[in-house]
């Protein structure tokens with residue numbers, strides 16, 4: 001693994017006309033912990049190469065900016081000669097027995113390949129199909145959503161050296177979608193928490209803390225108010241913590257976490273944060289804001305059988321179809337995927353090309369203060385491969 005210091009270029013064109021000292025954080029080893037955690041532990045990759053020497057990976061391009069950013073990943077992977085073959089599938093929802101589901105052939109593709117890269121999928125507000133993101137996570141029992149967020153060297157934000165890792169329970173909680181009308185004007189939404197789902201995501205968090213060397217786990221909760229549901233999550237964490245005597249464990253109330261993180265995120269760098277579903281959803285967007293926005297933060301949905309990698313962001317309808325999107329978040333997700341698959345050399349090479357391009361600051365998309373189109377930024381990465 002290339003060291004953090006090796007990455008920092010001596011002179012750097014900085015953003016928005018500013019010349020700043022390089023941030024110390026280097027993204028090179030960003031996902032090392034994940035790759036280590038994947039070996040022989042929860043979520044280890046089960047796929048094998050085909051007779052042509054390639055792995056097959058399911059590709060869900062997604063909605064809005066999805067096809068544009070997916071094209072960038074395909075172009076970069078092709079230029080880097082990554083030994084994978086894409087298997088594109090369409091997950092336009094179908095109604096089966098009164099429930100939203102995704103087409104059988106798409107489900108079979110992910111099951112067969114054990115791995116997928118996914119662009120964002122839009123969810124209608126109010127009436128309409130349930131979130132397909134949620135449907136995918138539930139269909140494949142992708143119980144842990146790993147969301148790392150690390151400062152990009154050379155891109156100046158109010159905080160240098162952000163390096164947070166957030167693990168979100170991914171199958172239940174406030175995202176359970178169990179809602180009903182009690183009487184006209186009164187609705188009820190059920191936050192479902194089970195010991196089983198809590199235990200497996202918590203164990204994943206502790207294993208990740210061990211593998212990444214962070215060695216501290218913090219549960220983020222609101223058990224003061226949701227005494228039973230968050231209480232069960234917290235108590236389960238206390239139990240699981242006993243299995244990991246070398247990992248420091250503590251807990252913090254969600255509102256306090258938000259305040260402290262936006263005041264100074266660096267004390268969170270040495271911890272793995274683990275929490276119920278909705279808290280992780282919100283906190284991960286907040287963390288993205290600390291390092292330059294949603295164009296930069298990746299994620300992995302990890303299950304025992306399959307895993308699906310996707311950006312933290314959504315379909316960005318406000319910029320869709322204009323080649324304005326930043327594909328870095330999906331690219332970093334695809335790099336996590338390569339590490340998950342053990343294709344570390346390709347991951348490192350692509351990662352270096354991407355971060356060198358960002359650090360140079362000449363070919364950036366609009367969200368980072370540049371004026372380059374999605375494909376121009378991808379082209380600059382390709383030139384560096």
Ligand SMILES: NC(=O)C1=CN([C@@H]2O[C@H](COP(=O)(O)OP(=O)(O)OC[C@H]3O[C@@H](n4cnc5c(N)ncnc54)[C@H](O)[C@@H]3O)[C@@H](O)[C@H]2O)C=CC1
Nearest residue numbers: 120121122123133294295312313314315316319325326367
């Ligand atoms: N995992 C997924 O597939 C997710 C899907 N969604 C869905 O996406 C749709 C839109 O949701 P929004 O609330 O608008 O959130 P969003 O994440 O799509 O966009 C929020 C803001 O960030 C910007 N942004 C997002 N990704 C960007 C990128 N790669 N490059 C540059 N700018 C970027 C957008 O332009 C927008 O201003 C909704 O239907 C929502 O349900 C939202 C979050 C995650």
Ligand SMILES: O=C(O)CCC(=O)C(=O)O
Nearest residue numbers: 122123131133134281312
């Ligand atoms: O499924 C959706 O519409 C939103 C999902 C989301 O915000 C997330 O996974 O972070």
Ligand SMILES: [Mg+2]
Nearest residue numbers: 281282285312
């Ligand atoms: Mg979200």
